[in-house]
Amino acid sequence: MVVYADLIFLVNVVMDAAVLLVTARTRRLSFKPWKLLLSSALGGSYVLLMFVPSLSFLFTFAAKIIMSLCMVWIAFGYGSLQRFLRNTGTFYVVNFVAAGGVFGLNYVFQTSGDVMNGLLFSQTGAASFNIRIETWAVIVLGAGSLVLHRLVMSGVKKKEELAVHLAEVSVIVDGADFRCTGLIDTGNQLYDPLTRTPVMVMEASQLGSMLPESWLRRIRAAEVEQIITAIGTEEDFIWQDRLRLVPYRGVNRNTQFMLAIKPDKVVITYSSGQVETTKVLVGLDGGQLSGDGAYHAIIHPTLVAAG
The missing domain is CATH 2.40.70 (Cathepsin D, subunit A; domain 1)
Incomplete structure (x- = not known):
């Protein structure tokens, strides 16, 4: 199997940058573009480490949490504990929205043949589903999910501000x-x-x-x-x-x-x-x-x- 490490790196840098940008807009944070890019590059590099067997320990739950904290800290700084936790929480929410949007929108555009081709059955009769998403679909659907999230959150904030x-x-x-x-x-x-x-x-x-x-x-x-x-x-x-x-x-x-x-x-x-x-x-x-x-x-x- 051929793995295009440069393509994987670029896709993840773009997606991480988009997530960080939406996080900043949602929290109305000021940031320096080079810091956001550096944080995105760190996230893209982290994904490449999965291809190094000796570094498999870096993909434990604790390691992933530490990596995400580092990304938020590099992009937006620390400030205070409360500010940092709110930035991190928003970063996670935006990530989940993007990931959920990719899978959800991909399912909407699938045909019945695509769904059936993804079904796998074991000898015991248990069923599993194999999800295949093209790289371009990840970028397009992910960007669409983030834009939708931004629009929804903007509307919610306006309602909250008006309610005051x-x-x-x-x-x-x-x-x-x-x-x-x-x-x-x-x-x-x-x-x-x-x-x-x-x-x-x-x-x-x-x-x-x-x-x-x-x-x-x-x-x-x-x-x-x-x-x-x-x-x-x-x-x-x-x-x-x-x-x-x-x-x-x-x-x-x-x-x-x-x-x-x-x-x-x-x-x-x-x-x-x-x-x-x-x-x-x-x-x-x-x-x-x-x-x-x-x-x-x-x-x-x-x-x-x-x-």
Whole structure:
């Protein structure tokens, strides 16, 4: 049997480098490219030692653990015990994802003939399966698994970061309680220019049947001025005396108006506690504030800071 040691070395260097790179991205680690390459070369060289019979002791469980620790240490340094263990744990997880992805995706693309050809039966009737994966498939499927892992982890991190800024909002008007999830947005600096009252924004649909359907259509069409001028001539709104028009600059930098309502109070419950305020306006937005429905209101940061 002919063994191409140079090809085995290069494939393992590439795969080790990819795993280390994904580990760094997942943990948001800064690294020096030459250290990552040196660590990958160490991993590639380690595989070649399996062809030296006298060094078989290097392929015990303990030796493999030590080798992986060395690779993580070379690539990312030590820092502290906690940091080092987290880096090592992430390195193992990414390795398992890559290996599992290679086998899983390889199985997906196999035909029934490939599966049957891999079955082996012993004289006692026991069955085993021989897995054969081409070198190009290892590289392509491994890279695909790592990219998929990166995308999934990126989405998870974004969700976690977003969750930190989410809060439960309760808008109370004349005893009616409208509840939804809100996003604490430091970029929201909308105030009523006359009273300097902070304005939080909420999807108009959260008011349910309390808001006339024709009003909802006009809010969505950015025709809120017509709502004010039509008061008394069209559908009645029981909280007409609570309505306000708040000017703001739209995307095109032109001044537009947002229809807002003056609630009795707003209660915001978030990770650090609970805030109750009466000095607030609730602006009504005709669209959907979050594409995935994660939140339905945007909370003014001063409302939370006041608590």
